[in-house]
Amino acid sequence: MPELPEVETVRRGLASSLTGAVITAVEVNLPKQVRRPRGDAQAFAEGLTGRRILAIDRRGKYLIFSFTEGCWLLAHLGMSGRLLVKDGSAEVAPHTHIVLRFDKGLALHYQDVRQFGGMAFWTTDPFQAAPLVHLGPEPLSEAFSAAWLYKKSRGRKIAVKSFILNQKILAGVGNIYADEALFRAGIRPRKAAGRLSRADCVRLQKAIQAVLEEGIAAGGSSIRDYVAADGHTGSFQRAHAVYGRKGAPCPRCGRPLKGVLVGGRSSVYCPHCQSS
DNA sequence: TCGGTTTCCTGAAAGC
DNA sequence: TGCTTTCAGGAAACCG
Numbered sequence: 001m002p003e004l005p006e007v008e009t010v011r012r013g014l015a016s017s018l019t020g021a022v023i024t025a026v027e028v029n030l031p032k033q034v035r036r037p038r039g040d041a042q043a044f045a046e047g048l049t050g051r052r053i054l055a056i057d058r059r060g061k062y063l064i065f066s067f068t069e070g071c072w073l074l075a076h077l078g079m080s081g082r083l084l085v086k087d088g089s090a091e092v093a094p095h096t097h098i099v100l101r102f103d104k105g106l107a108l109h110y111q112d113v114r115q116f117g118g119m120a121f122w123t124t125d126p127f128q129a130a131p132l133v134h135l136g137p138e139p140l141s142e143a144f145s146a147a148w149l150y151k152k153s154r155g156r157k158i159a160v161k162s163f164i165l166n167q168k169i170l171a172g173v174g175n176i177y178a179d180e181a182l183f184r185a186g187i188r189p190r191k192a193a194g195r196l197s198r199a200d201c202v203r204l205q206k207a208i209q210a211v212l213e214e215g216i217a218a219g220g221s222s223i224r225d226y227v228a229a230d231g232h233t234g235s236f237q238r239a240h241a242v243y244g245r246k247g248a249p250c251p252r253c254g255r256p257l258k259g260v261l262v263g264g265r266s267s268v269y270c271p272h273c274q275s276s
Numbered sequence: 277t278c279g280g281t282t283t284c285c286t287g288a289a290a291g292c
Numbered sequence: 293t294g295c296t297t298t299c300a301g302g303a304a305a306c307c308g
Contacts, residue, residue: 001300001302076302077302079285157279162280167303265300266300
């Protein structure tokens with residue numbers, strides 16, 4: 001499941017191998033994965049062909065390819081999406097919905113088993129429009145502070161876990177890193193966001209930044225589907241204290257970890273250590 | 277506006 | 293062994 005650290009790892013891999021490359025051909029095998037213009041594989045392919053990649057950026061869980069002549073490509077990996085840089089002669093694997101071919105003899109394969117992700121072609125600045133313009137601050141930027149978190153959460157009855165998973169509030173946090181951050185901060189996932197104390201916010205802000213930075217350093221968490229642009233897996237899943245460990249002993253106190261549903265998301269926490 | 281639920285989708289795992 | 297059911301989840305749509 002690609003969250004901020006996984007998408008950032010993919011971005012770094014793509015940027016190092018594809019910056020400056022020119023798209024020579026676009027193959028769309030599943031038009032519904034073209035999100036803009038919606039389902040229009042021909043317009044998508046014609047719009048991208050001949051463009052040179054100037055930069056590859058990330059905003060939340062979105063990847064943004066900037067091209068010459070003022071156009072952009074947005075990619076979202078959804079749950080099971082992969083962006084793999086391969087040799088131009090490489091075989092197209094099952095569930096490969098879009099292939100971008102480049103002048104360097106390389107190809108970018110977009111695979112997505114569960115089809116929750118997609119690609120979008122823009123001819124106007126996507127940073128000024130939905131969905132990017134509605135995203136909350138980057139968790140690793142100075143805009144995300146404990147004071148901001150405290151102020152933003154006032155009056156909110158929603159569970160703190162649902163609150164930090166909301167991309168319009170904070171961009172990039174997903175289910176894995178939310179559980180891990182709440183564990184480190186000692187806060188129960190179902191606590192109402194509006195009831196967070198200033199001290200809670202200080203611990204939570206630090207915990208979110210720490211787990212994301214450690215996740216990036218480890219090349220992401222490889223659960224089920226995720227691999228980096230070069231096909232390598234990340235290793236942060238080995239450092240998970242709670243995610244995916246329901247019933248296992250808490251790494252801090254040894255008591256069994258509890259699984260609950262919060263906002264429809266499976267969540268694991270330690271009732272003893274997460275008492276706030 | 278807010279907060280909760282449903283929908284999309286497929287493969288792995290669990291259950292029978 | 294083989295079939296059926298359940299579960300996983302990001303984001304948008306929908307509803308009250």
